[in-house]
Amino acid sequence: MYKRILLKLSGEALGVKSSDNIIDVDSLNGVTAGIKKLHDQGVEVAVVIGAGNIWRGKVAEKIGIDRVPADFMGMLGTVINAVAMSSNLNRLGVPTEVYSAVPAIEGVTKPYDQEEAKKSLKEGKICFLAGGTGKPFFTTDTAAALRAIETECNAILMAKNGVKGVYTKDPNVYKDAKFLPEVTYKEMEELKIQIMDASAIELIKDTDLEILVFSMSDPTNFDKAARGENVGTICKKEK
Numbered sequence: 038m039y040k041r042i043l044l045k046l047s048g049e050a051l052g053v054k055s056s057d058n059i060i061d062v063d064s065l066n067g068v069t070a071g072i073k074k075l076h077d078q079g080v081e082v083a084v085v086i087g088a089g090n091i092w093r094g095k096v097a098e099k100i101g102i103d104r105v106p107a108d109f110m111g112m113l114g115t116v117i118n119a120v121a122m123s124s125n126l127n128r129l130g131v132p133t134e135v136y137s138a139v140p141a142i143e144g145v146t147k148p149y150d151q152e153e154a155k156k157s158l159k160e161g162k163i164c165f166l167a168g169g170t171g172k173p174f175f176t177t178d179t180a181a182a183l184r185a186i187e188t189e190c191n192a193i194l195m196a197k198n199g200v201k202g203v204y205t206k207d208p209n210v211y212k213d214a215k216f217l218p219e220v221t222y223k224e225m226e227e228l229k230i231q232i233m234d235a236s237a238i239e240l241i242k243d244t245d246l247e248i249l250v251f252s253m254s255d256p257t258n259f260d261k262a263a264r265g266e267n268v269g270t271i272c273k274k275e276k
Contacts, residue, residue, distance in 0.1 A: 038078065038079075038264045038265065039080060039190075039192045039263050039264075039265070040080070040081060040191055041082075041083070041158060041188070041189065041190045041191055042075070042080060042081070042082060042083070042190055042191060042192050042194050042263055043082075043083045043085060043166075043181060043185040043188070043190045043192075043193045043194070044075075044082060044083070044084045044085070044193075044194045044196065044259070045085050045178070045181040045193055045194065045195045046068065046084065046085070046086040046087065046196055046253075047086070047087045047089055047197075047198070048086060048087040048088045048089035048090040048091060048114065048115070048118055049087075049090050049198060050064065050068055050086070050090075050196065050198065050253060051064050051065050051068065051086075051090050051118055051121070051122075052064060052090035059090050059091050059117075060090065060118070060121055065121060065122065065125055066125070067253075067256050068122065068196075068253070068256075069125045069126050070256050071196075071253070071256040071257070071258070071259035071260070072084070072122070072126060072131075072163060072259065073126060073129055074256070074259055074260045075259055075260055075263050076131050076161070076163060078260055078263070078264075080263050081158040081159065081161070082158075082163050082164070083154070083158060083164045083165075083166055083185070083188050083190060084119070084122065084163065084164070084165045084166065085115075085165075085166050085167075085177055085180055085181040085184055086118045086119060086122070086165070086167070086177070087111075087114075087115060087177040088111045088115045088117070088118060088177075090114075091114035091117060092107075092110050092111050092114045093111075094107055094108075094111070097110070104173065104174070105173045108169075108173035108174065109139070109173065111169070112138070112139050112167075112168045112169045112171070113139065113168075115167045115168060115169060115177060116137050116142070116146060116167040116168055118167075119135050119137075119146075119165035119166075120146070120165075122165065123135050123163070123165055126163055131163055132161065132162045132163070133162055133163045133164070133165065134147060134154075134157045134163075134165070135147065135165045135167060136148070136150070136153075136154055136164060136165065136166050136167065137167045137168040138166075138167070138168035138169055138170055138172075138180070139167075139168035139169075139171055149168065149171070151187045151188065154166065154184075154187075154188050155188050155189065158188060166180070166184045166188075170183060175236070176234050178233040178234045178236075178237040179234060179236045179240070181193060181233075181237065182233065182236075182237040182238075182240040182241050182246075183240060185241070186240065186241065190246065191246070192246065192247040192248065192249055192263075193241075193246065193247070193248045193249070194248075194249050194259070194262050194263065195232065195248060195249065195250045195251070196251060196252070196253035196258070196259070197250060197251065197253060198252075198253060198254075199252075200252060201216065201251065201252045201268075201269055202216060202217065202218070202250045202251060202269035202270030203216075203217045203220055203225075203230060203250050203269075203272065204216055204217065204230075205217065205228060205230070216270075217230075217270055218267065218270060218271070219270065219271050219272075219273075220270060220271075220272050221272070221273060221274065221275040222238055222241070222242035222272065222273070222275070223242070223275045224275075225238065225272065226238070226242075232248065232250055232272065233248070242274065243274065244274065245273075245274060247271060247272065247273045248271075248272040248273070249262045249268075249269060249270070249272075250269050250270045250272065251268045251269030251270070252268075252269065
């Protein structure tokens with residue numbers, strides 16, 4: 038079992054297309070149940086979540102909002118998602134902290150500090166690392182890679198909707214897409230597989246940090262992935 042992991046979630050993990058609500062109760066409960074299972078097994082968990090259920094850059098383009106303020110709107114969206122998940126876990130008796138790379142909200146979030154976050158993880162708290170990198174032009178993929186390195190995680194767990202792992206190409210578009218149970222960062226670059234953006238892979242490709250990509254349709258996959266079970270795709274440095 039990995040001792041410390043960073044769980045990377047898309048904002049869409051908390052919403053459903055058939056609903057106008059930005060956060061779906063069943064989706065929220067399912068994700069937090071998976072995180073609680075990790076916590077109960079003794080895994081130290083940091084979480085980076087996107088804001089796609091609340092705000093997307095394409096919307097900003099349509100209504101004429103410049104890139105920089107649009108990116109900050111997205112960062113604030115990640116804070117909303119992090120606080121929602123934190124509150125739900127607290128209700129289940131799981132201790133949490135929400136750290137934000139954008140200015141903290143007194144009584145709700147704390148300013149992100151690498152050493153304080155590592156201390157909280159050691160204390161058994163689920164740490165939500167919100168606000169992206171705090172800078173525009175960087176995605177939550179890059180934030181996840183950076184925070185995983187800073188907090189000395191052993192692996193990044195990427196829970197995906199609709200796919201069980203990594204394929205040679207989009208399986209929702211191409212019927213001949215092949216599932217890859219294991220892939221190196223070098224192979225990902227050669228095959229142009231984009232499970233994370235290029236800047237995120239650049240950060241971790243020469244480290245021992247592994248990425249596990251799996252389906253989030255089954256909440257038990259969180260725990261199985263953290264224990265190294267074959268529930269998806271393992272991405273790692275070439276030996």
